[in-house]
Amino acid sequence: MAEVLPRIRVRDLVKSYHHLTVLKGIDLDAEEGSVVTLIGSSGSGKSTLLRCLNLLEIPDSGDIVIDGEALHFDRRKKAGGVDARQIRRVRSSLGMVFQNFALWSHMTILENVIAAPVHVLGVPREQAVERAHALLQRVGIGEKHACFPAQLSGGQQQRAAIARALAIEPKALLLDEPTSALDPELVSEVLRVIRDLAEGGITMVLVTHELRFARDVSSRVVFLHQGQIGETGPPDQVLRDPQTEACRRFVRSELGTRMSSVEE
Amino acid sequence: MNFDLDVFLTPLFSWVFMKAALITLALAASAHAGAILISVPMALGLNSHSRLLKAAIRLYVGIFRAIPTLLWMLFFWNAMPQFSAVFRESWYTPFMAAWIALVVNEAAYQVEINRAALNAVDRAQIQAATAFGFHPLQIFRLVTLPQAARVALPPTVNEFITLLKATSLASVISLQELMTVTNQAVATTFQFQEYYAAAAVYYLVIVTVLTLFQGRLERRFDWTTERRPGGSLIRLLGGRAR
Numbered sequence: 001m002a003e004v005l006p007r008i009r010v011r012d013l014v015k016s017y018h019h020l021t022v023l024k025g026i027d028l029d030a031e032e033g034s035v036v037t038l039i040g041s042s043g044s045g046k047s048t049l050l051r052c053l054n055l056l057e058i059p060d061s062g063d064i065v066i067d068g069e070a071l072h073f074d075r076r077k078k079a080g081g082v083d084a085r086q087i088r089r090v091r092s093s094l095g096m097v098f099q100n101f102a103l104w105s106h107m108t109i110l111e112n113v114i115a116a117p118v119h120v121l122g123v124p125r126e127q128a129v130e131r132a133h134a135l136l137q138r139v140g141i142g143e144k145h146a147c148f149p150a151q152l153s154g155g156q157q158q159r160a161a162i163a164r165a166l167a168i169e170p171k172a173l174l175l176d177e178p179t180s181a182l183d184p185e186l187v188s189e190v191l192r193v194i195r196d197l198a199e200g201g202i203t204m205v206l207v208t209h210e211l212r213f214a215r216d217v218s219s220r221v222v223f224l225h226q227g228q229i230g231e232t233g234p235p236d237q238v239l240r241d242p243q244t245e246a247c248r249r250f251v252r253s254e255l256g257t258r259m260s261s262v263e264e
Numbered sequence: 265m266n267f268d269l270d271v272f273l274t275p276l277f278s279w280v281f282m283k284a285a286l287i288t289l290a291l292a293a294s295a296h297a298g299a300i301l302i303s304v305p306m307a308l309g310l311n312s313h314s315r316l317l318k319a320a321i322r323l324y325v326g327i328f329r330a331i332p333t334l335l336w337m338l339f340f341w342n343a344m345p346q347f348s349a350v351f352r353e354s355w356y357t358p359f360m361a362a363w364i365a366l367v368v369n370e371a372a373y374q375v376e377i378n379r380a381a382l383n384a385v386d387r388a389q390i391q392a393a394t395a396f397g398f399h400p401l402q403i404f405r406l407v408t409l410p411q412a413a414r415v416a417l418p419p420t421v422n423e424f425i426t427l428l429k430a431t432s433l434a435s436v437i438s439l440q441e442l443m444t445v446t447n448q449a450v451a452t453t454f455q456f457q458e459y460y461a462a463a464a465v466y467y468l469v470i471v472t473v474l475t476l477f478q479g480r481l482e483r484r485f486d487w488t489t490e491r492r493p494g495g496s497l498i499r500l501l502g503g504r505a506r
Binding site: 054056088089090091092093094096098100102103104105106107115116119120148150164168 | 386388389391392393394395396397398399402406407410411414485487
């Protein structure tokens with residue numbers, strides 16, 4: 001009877017803005033150590049789903065369980081029926097990586113990485129600094145710790161943002177189109193870091209348009225279509241042999257127009 | 265024209281004038297501090313969703329910006345004691361009356377500076393702090409405030425210079441600030457050139473020192489050049505990130 005829960009479980013999640021329903025009852029599981037990749041055309045709801053996971057958007061209804069912490073949403077209650085402290089606790093257990101990096105521009109890279117551990121989690125400063133240096137080494141920008149974000153390239157900034165997300169020792173990493181804002185020649189260095197993390201066993205939910213990369217790193221690919229799960233399965237199946245017409249059309253158009261820049 | 269150098273130099277080194285200059289500086293600095301303190305919440309109020317709050321703040325700004333500082337000084341010094349006995353007690357000095365007049369007047373100007381500065385903060389960076397589970401007050405202290413302060417700094421220093429000169433209006437309510445003692449010296453000696461020139465030197469020195477300080481502060485707020493993480497802005501603002 002003791003079923004092992006996945007790291008992230010989503011059941012019947014609904015989110016709408018005014019009269020537009022963006023998510024129409026989503027079920028999603030991310031097992032520990034797996035990489036779940038969300039694909040779909042713009043407006044399909046994939047970014048909204050990701051933002052619902054760490055409650056940047058409060059769902060109207062449904063359930064989210066993150067590492068055993070259960071949240072039940074009910075639009076009739078204030079703030080969806082979850083309290084502010086619980087929301088912050090969930091947020092501080094998930095590392096978010098944004099399309100536009102969103103590093104804090106007035107802090108050095110090191111300060112960016114230690115900010116959440118020190119101020120949200122209460123980690124002693126010395127310990128946070130030590131760990132931050134190790135993480136910056138890991139993403140290959142160890143020598144940039146004293147720079148401000150504006151002094152780094154886009155690829156370096158995104159790698160710093162990944163280090164920042166890892167610094168809170170997250171239950172899972174949420175990546176929202178992490179390479180979409182990068183110059184083509186900078187995409188591969190970021191993808192390499194993500195691949196390295198995936199191989200290191202970090203649970204990830206990834207929104208991306210890099211389908212070739214998704215095929216390489218994903219445990220499972222979820223194709224979202226008009227706010228619903230259009231198709232889901234192993235990457236080889238969804239990306240090479242889509243079962244639905246919508247997914248087939250999406251994959252064909254994406255692979256036809258985009259050249260993934262990381263292939264080794 | 266016979267400019268008497270000795271008469272010009274005497275006030276530059278006289279205690280009466282130095283004390284008057286200190287009163288001028290203290291009045292301007294404390295009034296600006298008070299004005300900033302009440303204008304930050306007002307700026308946040310202007311950005312809030314409460315229509316009533318916004319209307320009340322707009323009304324405040326409208327009234328206090330429209331009426332001359334001189335009138336406010338006279339009002340607070342001469343008229344307030346007629347309203348209440350509290351303002352007839354010994355604590356209510358010309359300095360206090362001038363201070364209140366400058367605070368309420370300056371706050372109305374500072375609100376707009378603060379509001380523009382708050383609106384200039386990158387929403388994505390606030391969202392990132394939200395996503396990492398920061399408390400709203402932490403977000404304000406660690407992200408919004410330092411970034412807004414940088415934007416607000418140059419116009420705020422500008423305001424301070426204007427305010428510093430506006431303190432001279434307090435001579436009408438007999439506060440012993442720089443222009444008052446200058447006028448008193450002129451009234452007895454009729455040596456206009458020398459005393460006016462000396463007063464001008466005092467203002468010039470204060471504003472010049474201030475401008476140099478502003479330059480230093482702006483370099484400190486410049487986060488595009490490499491710097492040791494130790495000397496950071498968060499520590500400057502009393503945060504505990506270090």
